[in-house]
Amino acid sequence: MFLGLDLGTSGLKAVVIDEDQQIQAEATAALTVSRPHDGWSEQSPADWIAAAEQVIREIPAPIRAALRAIGLSGQMHGATLLDGADNVLRPCILWNDTRAHEQAARLDADPRFRAITGNIVFPGFTAPKLVWVRENEPDIFARVAKVLLPKDYLRLWLTGDHVAEMSDAAGTSWLDTGARDWSDTLLRETGLDRSAMPRLVEGSEPSGQIRRELADRFGLRPDVIVAGGAGDNAASGIGVGVVGAGQAFVSLGTSGVLFAANDGYRPAPETAVHTFCHAVPGTWHQMGVILAATDALNWFARLAGRDAAELTAGLGELQPPGKTRFLPYLGGERTPLNDAAIRGAFIGLEHATDRRAATRAVLEGVAFALRDCRDALAATGTRIDRLIAVGGGSRSDYWLAAIATALDTPVSVPVAGDYGGAFGAARLAIMAATGAGAEIATPPRIARVIEPNSSLSAAFDEGHARYRAARDAIRGLT
Template identity: 40%
Template structure:
């Protein structure tokens, strides 16, 4: 038997076919465009998502040779926080507003002014950020009155695919946690937030746990995709929760670090606990528990910027491996050179769109190897910011599982181990959120009793890097210097923003 995992990303949908033994037998990816109609806006056409998904499923079934009747369940993952609006006839009535859209700062300010930080902490456990869903709804009400009057159903991106597959209006707890309309502690829609901002409650979808069956593939969807009519579709999860399932980050003590374009530090919690300063996100996890996570906006993208934008203008183009080889020759601490990884502003622990990337401490003795190494260290320090907040919530950190493009560098993994002072693990699973979605489908079908059991059987550690005590001591002295720099430069960052 087989299980389908669908991850609806920002630039493409990735679909995998997982066997009951946990091996990925086939996968496919289909791209679609993002539209930027105004500065700071980001939109997509939900029909593009569906066309890519149905075509991808057809292709996957065809090239795998697997019979559709042997696919026993489907799990969904996807980009969080987006807003999809349908009318009574199920027509999409405005382009989907994405997680990275920045148009809603006034709405966020209004939310904070009306209920305050204490209200947000009590009702949702999260800060009002421009990426979240509730401010988008308020923006539509203010600026698109005709569209707002026609709203019959409010969905998140992956849940539009669910609707197209099953005809059901449904979501699940991990993705709903990122709407700012969800009572994360009690795993249900927040009546307080809905009433405070007069959101049409009857337009919100029914909310399930991530492994619950939310519907079944309809005949129409089966004809379009090649799937079997009646195949179960489970709740699934937001991309971060699904990715955590895909790395086995489902037990207290295991922390995952996604070292991709952005950086995410994710920790599972057995009991709900939110950061009182709202610097961390507090969401429901896909395994019936909770999780916290910190997000830095520029992680591996800092190294990509250094390679592509700075070091590839000569006749001898530099590669990642070439630059990392130079960095390996530099001593830990880069001889006092510190890099601040704020190339796109920052989110955790500083919600600051004006923060700028910086090299601090340059001297005549520094070379390119020092600068490359300081970038790796600066990103690791930025990730440690989130790790320290997680520790402040008394969440144990016994091992860190790292994934993403940056994790391919053993040097970067060693730097993480030394700066975190904890073992850094690589695992056998590399498909991320789509793999987590397929695991949830297998649990919903009944192959495993729960997500934790499935992860323990399917996901194994393949390589580990341990802290080097001498390096740990050096980095523990340098980290307070790194932390102090933001507060010292914050005003300067704002002045630079005004000038530019």
């Protein structure tokens, strides 16, 4: 048996699969986010440990006793700061925290960061957060002995070792992404050195073994391996079999991601596309990332006093975009804008705008933001031959039809099942324990394919043009 743990923003999910990759057990534990100031987003690492203990205990004892390896997946970019005794110094600053936008701009102005990492220094990345701490919480910065990403704090609890892997490390602004190693040059520029960084492994390699105390507590074998694992999107790529050039998926989670696998390293930071290491050796991936996908729909659902699923359930057949436009920039935007200050808007409201029209506008706004990501990926030379839909938002056929039509790309919907980060992490656990390679990361069986609606292609092209005009106008106001 092989356990995958996926540490998300709103919860931690556990999936156990057997050697045939059939799911044998699942468990989830909820997490909350603290927003003490505008643009801030934090979590207590102690809550992650409590959630991990909860989900492991919910796995039936006979299955726990048969576990051979654990894989880890998790939200990226978070700054978990530890002192020399591995005590947490402050709440973790999360991926969607934008307080360090000034520090990010300063680092990004140094051409070495883009040249070495292959990426813009985004405000949500880890390095500018450490500069913010150095400038605003100097007493804490002076005590920092180790900086860990969220899932790697779980690894510290599991194994007692400070270890990271390539896909997650690539989102820190400290990794030489082509060489797959920490950059001493970039670390020095943020007041750190290699001693503050965890040891690096590939995602499909072992990173350590379970601590004996935890093995005894949970009834595990003492030789359970903990795999390197992956950042959440790379783990989802393993989960849906997106590991080779031309393969891609669209994720409609809290954030929205258009993820494409690459056989080589092709950075293009000027596009605001993320170019990261993949979770298996010798591979990379690129992503266009928007900060609010289902987050935008859930925000509107709260505003409308309805459940998100209720809002989307009765929309019927795909409609041409209406006059009402929605910009989903609730907390800034990454691809292609790299703008932490921009904020969302409804534009073109009229008397005829009812709840259904506003819901469609929200879904269209996210689809058009993903089209911007598609265009940015295309500018790097990355091709997308097939697109698989994952994440909670993929349950809405209307939304998927809007995305397929906006991107002019068929969207494949897997058969019922969980193919996300936890499943991908469990696959990486198999690789680490057995020596298997990326060949086990096969695509899921496809239930149906949602084709672009050719009769609405022109209307969606016009809608995207109106969306971009609104986007450019709102940037001058925020």
